Amino acid sequence: MATFNITINGKEKTIEADPSTPLLWILRDHLKLVGTKYGCGISQCGACTVHFNGSAVRSCQLPISSAANNEITTIEGLSENGDHPVQQAWLEIDVPQCGYCQAGQIMSASALLKRNPSPSDKEIENAMDGNICRCGTYTRIKAAIKKASNSEIA
Amino acid sequence: MTKIKTGIGRRSFIKSVSVAGGGLIIGFNWMACKGPAEEGSEELAMQMPDEWFELNGYLKIGDNGIVTIYSPNPEIGQNVKTSMPMIVAEELDVDWNNVVVEQAPLNTEVFTRQLAGGSQSIRQGWESLRTAGATARQMLLIAAAKQWEVPVSELSVENGVITHKGSDKTIGYGEIAKAAAQVEVPEEVELKDNDNFKIIGTSRKNVDAKKIVTGQPLYGLDTYKDGMLIAMIVQPPAFGMEFKTMDDEKVKEMPGIKDVFTIDTYPEDMEKEWSDVAAFSKLVVVVGETTWQVMQAKKALNVEWDLNPELTKEIEILEKSAGMDDASGLESTDIHATLMADVGSKQSEVVRKDGDPEKAFKNAARVIERSYTCPFLAHNCMEPMNFFADVSGGKAELLGPIQTPEYAEKSINKRLGLELEDIDVQMTRMGGGFGRRLYGHFLVEAAVISEKMGKPIKLVYSREDDMTNGVYRPAYHVTYRAALDANNKLTAFHVNAGGIPESPLFANRFPAGAIDNYLAESWTLNSNISVGAFRAPRSNFIAGAEQSFLDELAEEMGQDPIQFRLDMLDRAKKDPVGEENDYDAARYAGVLKLARDKSGWDKGNSSLSRGVSAYYCHNSYVAQILDMSIEGNEPLIDKVTCAVDCGIVVNPDAAKNMVEGGTIDGIGHALYSEMTFKDGKPQQSNFDTYKLIRHKQAPKKIDVHFVDNGIDPTGLGEPPFPPVQGALANALYKATGKRFYRQPFINELQTIDTELKT
Numbered sequence: 001m002a003t004f005n006i007t008i009n010g011k012e013k014t015i016e017a018d019p020s021t022p023l024l025w026i027l028r029d030h031l032k033l034v035g036t037k038y039g040c041g042i043s044q045c046g047a048c049t050v051h052f053n054g055s056a057v058r059s060c061q062l063p064i065s066s067a068a069n070n071e072i073t074t075i076e077g078l079s080e081n082g083d084h085p086v087q088q089a090w091l092e093i094d095v096p097q098c099g100y101c102q103a104g105q106i107m108s109a110s111a112l113l114k115r116n117p118s119p120s121d122k123e124i125e126n127a128m129d130g131n132i133c134r135c136g137t138y139t140r141i142k143a144a145i146k147k148a149s150n151s152e153i154a
Numbered sequence: 155m156t157k158i159k160t161g162i163g164r165r166s167f168i169k170s171v172s173v174a175g176g177g178l179i180i181g182f183n184w185m186a187c188k189g190p191a192e193e194g195s196e197e198l199a200m201q202m203p204d205e206w207f208e209l210n211g212y213l214k215i216g217d218n219g220i221v222t223i224y225s226p227n228p229e230i231g232q233n234v235k236t237s238m239p240m241i242v243a244e245e246l247d248v249d250w251n252n253v254v255v256e257q258a259p260l261n262t263e264v265f266t267r268q269l270a271g272g273s274q275s276i277r278q279g280w281e282s283l284r285t286a287g288a289t290a291r292q293m294l295l296i297a298a299a300k301q302w303e304v305p306v307s308e309l310s311v312e313n314g315v316i317t318h319k320g321s322d323k324t325i326g327y328g329e330i331a332k333a334a335a336q337v338e339v340p341e342e343v344e345l346k347d348n349d350n351f352k353i354i355g356t357s358r359k360n361v362d363a364k365k366i367v368t369g370q371p372l373y374g375l376d377t378y379k380d381g382m383l384i385a386m387i388v389q390p391p392a393f394g395m396e397f398k399t400m401d402d403e404k405v406k407e408m409p410g411i412k413d414v415f416t417i418d419t420y421p422e423d424m425e426k427e428w429s430d431v432a433a434f435s436k437l438v439v440v441v442g443e444t445t446w447q448v449m450q451a452k453k454a455l456n457v458e459w460d461l462n463p464e465l466t467k468e469i470e471i472l473e474k475s476a477g478m479d480d481a482s483g484l485e486s487t488d489i490h491a492t493l494m495a496d497v498g499s500k501q502s503e504v505v506r507k508d509g510d511p512e513k514a515f516k517n518a519a520r521v522i523e524r525s526y527t528c529p530f531l532a533h534n535c536m537e538p539m540n541f542f543a544d545v546s547g548g549k550a551e552l553l554g555p556i557q558t559p560e561y562a563e564k565s566i567n568k569r570l571g572l573e574l575e576d577i578d579v580q581m582t583r584m585g586g587g588f589g590r591r592l593y594g595h596f597l598v599e600a601a602v603i604s605e606k607m608g609k610p611i612k613l614v615y616s617r618e619d620d621m622t623n624g625v626y627r628p629a630y631h632v633t634y635r636a637a638l639d640a641n642n643k644l645t646a647f648h649v650n651a652g653g654i655p656e657s658p659l660f661a662n663r664f665p666a667g668a669i670d671n672y673l674a675e676s677w678t679l680n681s682n683i684s685v686g687a688f689r690a691p692r693s694n695f696i697a698g699a700e701q702s703f704l705d706e707l708a709e710e711m712g713q714d715p716i717q718f719r720l721d722m723l724d725r726a727k728k729d730p731v732g733e734e735n736d737y738d739a740a741r742y743a744g745v746l747k748l749a750r751d752k753s754g755w756d757k758g759n760s761s762l763s764r765g766v767s768a769y770y771c772h773n774s775y776v777a778q779i780l781d782m783s784i785e786g787n788e789p790l791i792d793k794v795t796c797a798v799d800c801g802i803v804v805n806p807d808a809a810k811n812m813v814e815g816g817t818i819d820g821i822g823h824a825l826y827s828e829m830t831f832k833d834g835k836p837q838q839s840n841f842d843t844y845k846l847i848r849h850k851q852a853p854k855k856i857d858v859h860f861v862d863n864g865i866d867p868t869g870l871g872e873p874p875f876p877p878v879q880g881a882l883a884n885a886l887y888k889a890t891g892k893r894f895y896r897q898p899f900i901n902e903l904q905t906i907d908t909e910l911k912t
């Protein structure tokens with residue numbers, strides 16, 4: 001056990017945990033921030049995606065020891081009232097089916113748009129390929145990203 | 155208008171129940187569940203009613219006109235939590251903006267079929283949902299008529315406001331709800347004509363969407379309660395093995411670990427429900443404070459496993475019958491393939507026979523024979539299996555993702571000996587179902603663990619546990635034969651289908667009924683591998699195989715694949731062979747024609763390879779046309795055109811979403827996914843080795859078209875899944891010049907590419 005200081009959604013948190021504990025389980029078990037999902041635990045599905053100093057990372061692979069003293073944003077902190085353009089686009093296109101993967105998809109998409117506000121189809125596919133949607137909402141996800149981006153085409 | 159007996163049962167109407175404002179809605183997020191998550195909702199949130207009046211088990215009305223509608227069935231992503239309340243709201247004649255949706259509790263006295271499976275939620279709920287809405291509406295009208303002392307026939311309703319024709323007096327539902335709750339439940343009510351639908355047939359947004367995109371707790375795995383511990387299981391490494399002994403001393407000392415023990419989920423003397431299917435009954439359980447601690451303890455645990463002679467003996471005999479000397483009774487995929495091709499198909503039973511197929515085959519100028527196979531599949535719901543259980547003081551509280559809550563309650567009753575009224579099963583939104591959560595062993599496991607610990611626990615499956623402790627889609631094999639005469643006319647058709655351990659045959663489906671001489675045979679082989687329903691059971695393989703064979707047949711006969719099918723359907727419609735045919739040939743042909751027209755089939759498209767397929771299952775008809783190309787060694791799917799006949803479409807945009815998802819899911823599994831076994835051991839345990847379709851591999855575009863025929867709704871969750879596999883195989887043939895007979899197609903596709911390259 002060790003003590004770690006971590007900034008999550010702009011708030012300082014102090015956490016007691018084994019240093020190897022992945023950020024995913026810190027968020028879920030310790031902080032009850034359950035929007036970040038567990039899907040595979042081995043960096044293959046993207047359900048656990050969060051922003052680490054602004055970039056999309058898989059929180060299942062990020063031990064708390066490495067996450068400490070950095071800025072973490074989770075789906076709960078992406079916007080105040082669910083009004084981030086990506087969230088809005090998701091609502092407009094009514095993307096989710098079961099919805100379980102969607103927080104991870106949204107975190108990957110919002111990191112992509114921050115870095116590249118007008119991604120091409122190929123760039124979207126490349127950025128999103130690590131996020132599995134078992135329900136198959138891929139075409140809607142792409143449409144929503146386009147909607148939220150500057151490159152919306154008819 | 156249709157008159158309908160209300161008959162939901164008197165007991166289902168809880169008369170005159172008024173609930174103090176807020177009393178029933180603790181922990182309920184008004185904003186996120188409110189009908190459309192749009193403007194005005196904040197304003198609405200201010201208007202919590204002071205009092206609720208329950209008119210029947212499906213709905214209650216607040217004194218301010220807000221209506222809560224309970225969605226009875228489990229939500230697995232098929233969006234019934236939106237569409238079922240829409241049907242109630244339609245007959246109630248209420249403004250959807252004033253509707254709040256809540257997941258109903260398990261209540262077999264009020265609701266008829268609280269189950270997510272067989273694409274039946276809307277089809278089977280259609281009448282009772284409408285009746286519930288219409289009955290409440292009638293009670294509100296009766297109450298208003300009484301208050302104004304006018305006949306009910308002089309009243310009309312729009313958007314929850316009742317108007318009296320003669321006097322132009324109006325009253326809102328909220329104002330009359332209290333009086334309506336006292337009204338005798340009418341014996342008979344009128345349902346609307348389809349033409350008068352205002353909500354059904356219009357697109358309404360997913361009522362949980364806001365919660366989903368903001369990461370609010372919704373799923374079973376999101377459950378955290380005071381004093382709750384985390385439990386995980388350790389299972390045998392292979393099918394055919396069982397627990398022998400373990401060394402848990404050090405593990406019990408690990409940080410956060412509370413206990414390590416074994417359980418027997420389904421003792422032999424327990425009377426099981428059909429849903430009590432599990433890969434392994436005897437499991438090792440580790441309980442601790444946090445998920446990560448328990449995961450670490452699992453890794454450190456030393457368990458010894460043994461062959462289970464009872465399980466392996468039968469398989470050993472089977473393997474020896476195939477001439478294998480080294481039979482071990484532990485199953486392997488390569489052995490399965492041999493067994494299916496050489497043993498199974500030779501021990502088949504005739505299920506249907508029309509005319510004289512033997513003679514037709516004997517006299518044939520040409521016989522075309524092709525065999526198709528598919529592997530076991532894991533469901534891989536994105537949310538792994540899990541359940542919360544608190545069993546103490548003779549009561550059980552269970553909360554989590556389950557497609558069969560009614561059966562789960564009975565299983566707990568039998569397993570723990572608790573009375574049904576002391577068992578409370580609550581449904582969470584599910585991170586996928588696909589049939590996997592029909593089998594509630596994880597719920598029983600959770601209850602047994604909680605009882606043993608005397609504490610609330612949440613059972614959590616890791617992805618590896620979930621994938622290797624499956625209730626898999628069986629492996630199937632089918633051989634088709636067609637007899638052609640000297641004029642290249644089809645004279646007989648033979649299907650011989652089987653699997654491990656069930657057969658995918660539907661003997662009475664197309665092309666049965668379209669051919670004079672027809673023979674359908676079926677067989678099965680034993681296995682220790684646990685299997686169950688997987689999205690569109692059996693159809694999920696046989697549709698693709700059949701539609702690939704018909705494509706090849708059409709080519710051999712020099713016919714257009716769509717016209718070939720239409721001609722056969724025409725025969726089945728005008729002069730059907732046999733009386734057992736369980737499809738409607740005209741609706742079948744209808745979707746084929748619609749897909750043909752919408753895709754521009756007749757115009758052709760030189761740059762892309764195109765395949766067609768059509769199938770009937772779960773009372774609905776789907777045709778798909780798939781356009782693709784091959785780039786490097788990767789299949790690139792450009793577009794899928796889908797034509798769907800599922801009767802009335804309740805929520806069109808959500809229905810489209812379902813068809814898009816089913817299409818992608820069907821393509822993904824046929825192309826990429828397989829669960830293989832070696833000596834009983836699953837060879838894939840996570841998404842590094844088990845391939846699921848991803849963004850890059852998904853079709854660029856999916857066009858969905860519904861047949862508008864006003865027929866009562868039929869299934870939609872499953873029907874788009876099976877046929878697209880045939881359209882894919884047929885397009886792959888056009889793209890590569892090779893026919894694909896074995897799923898997942900990617901395996902063969904890669905060998906073709908190697909050949910081309912070398």
Ligand code: FES
Nearest residue numbers: 039040041046060
């Ligand atoms: S849970 Fe982290 S990538 Fe799957």
Ligand code: FES
Nearest residue numbers: 098099133134135
């Ligand atoms: S919506 Fe179900 S996994 Fe993506």
